[in-house]
Amino acid sequence: MASKIKRGDRVIITAGKDKGKEGKVLSVNQKTEKVIVEGANMMKRHKKRNQQNPQGGIITTEAPMHISNVAYVHKGKAVRVGFDVDISKQADKTVKTIKRIAKPSGDVIDETVITKKK
Numbered sequence: 141m142a143s144k145i146k147r148g149d150r151v152i153i154t155a156g157k158d159k160g161k162e163g164k165v166l167s168v169n170q171k172t173e174k175v176i177v178e179g180a181n182m183m184k185r186h187k188k189r190n191q192q193n194p195q196g197g198i199i200t201t202e203a204p205m206h207i208s209n210v211a212y213v214h215k216g217k218a219v220r221v222g223f224d225v226d227i228s229k230q231a232d233k234t235v236k237t238i239k240r241i242a243k244p245s246g247d248v249i250d251e252t253v254i255t256k257k258k
Contacts, residue, residue: 143168143170144222145207146165146250148165150162150164150212153180153205156181157181161177165178168207176204177202177210178202180205181203183202184200219243219244219245221242222240224248225237225238225239234256236254237252237254
């Protein structure tokens with residue numbers, strides 16, 4: 141199933157220690173249903189020194205959180221996201237248009253077009 145949250149989306153955290161924080165989605169893992177949000181769910185790691193980090197020490201990074209703990213932000217508000225799928229068949233190809241929409245207003249967030257030849 142397609143994810144309602146994608147990389148680059150602005151989201152607000154709805155549960156956990158960072159509830160109410162807003163940030164950009166850095167990555168989405170479809171298999172584990174986890175997202176990493178910029179500046180949220182920070183954790184500390186003790187790192188050994190290496191070539192990339194010659195000092196070593198304690199590094200602060202973002203940890204993954206479950207996708208159900210975030211909501212898409214549309215016009216400054218947290219909204220649910222839905223899909224509108226339109227399939228049109230032409231003589232030699234099928235065109236499938238998938239639109240992500242904000243549920244309360246019905247505004248189109250983004251659109252994906254898939255063309256398949258017969």
